[in-house]
Amino acid sequence: MERAESGYRIRVDCTQSPPQMAMSGSVRVTEPGELKEFFGQVHSALVGCGACEVVVDLRDLDFLNSTAFKPLVHWLGLIDQLPVDGRYTVRFRIAKERHWQKPCLGALSCFSPLLVTVEGA
């Protein structure tokens, strides 16, 4: 699965174990709807393949505005709605030199501490 728009790209590979998602560029959307829909599709695919964990690589992600942050929050909400034994966790890989990532993902891990881990902080 892939979503590529002006300025950013999101690629998802469910054939790997664990499944991998890579976000790159600068995600600056004006409305969250389409990204929310995309993450909904990713969620369905991950549930469909029985994933226990997904790795989300943000190391090439230059920026994420708050409107683009909402679909990530919504995605975690979808996982949280699954029966406990059907949930998968999300491991974010961040880059130290991208200074916005640590506090941003730190806050996201406070929102969903049982689902989110942050690597590289």
Add this chain to the structure above:
Amino acid sequence: MRKDTVRAGKLSNGQAWMEVEFCPSWGFIDDARRFVEAFCCHSRVPAERATQIAMAAHELLQNAVKYSEDGRAGVKLRIDPPKDWVDLVVENRCTASAAKQLKVAASRLTKAADPLQVYVELMHETARREDGSGLGLARIQYEAQLELEFAVRGRAVSVRASGPLALREQPARKRA
């Protein structure tokens, strides 16, 4: 019609300042963010802090452009190393309903004792709603460690984000 303007300078007391005023354009917001970050770095603000200040500028400008009524939005930034202070102000004119919405969000954010707590609360609400959430403003308070002040006079809106140039350690992660 007024033109888009960019002005910047340095005062003899060590302060550095810049102002950008432009017609609302989503594309320009990211340019403004990069400009603010470069300006901060040029003013010897540490890279990590510069990134946070630039993020705050982006979020404030995003709101200003989204809700601008008369086609103008502007950002003013003042860096004051001797006083260890940064002051970021974004101004625009917005619709009456947007001004009302901002007052509600402002009240909640400025009364919050813990910026992280209100940020996480807004994330929980965001997971359930479609419209504006105030997440960008909460992000500024927590991630950029800047205090917010709001001034709404009729449809004229001014949002100020300010705080020390030095960084504080983020609160430890809370486990449920």
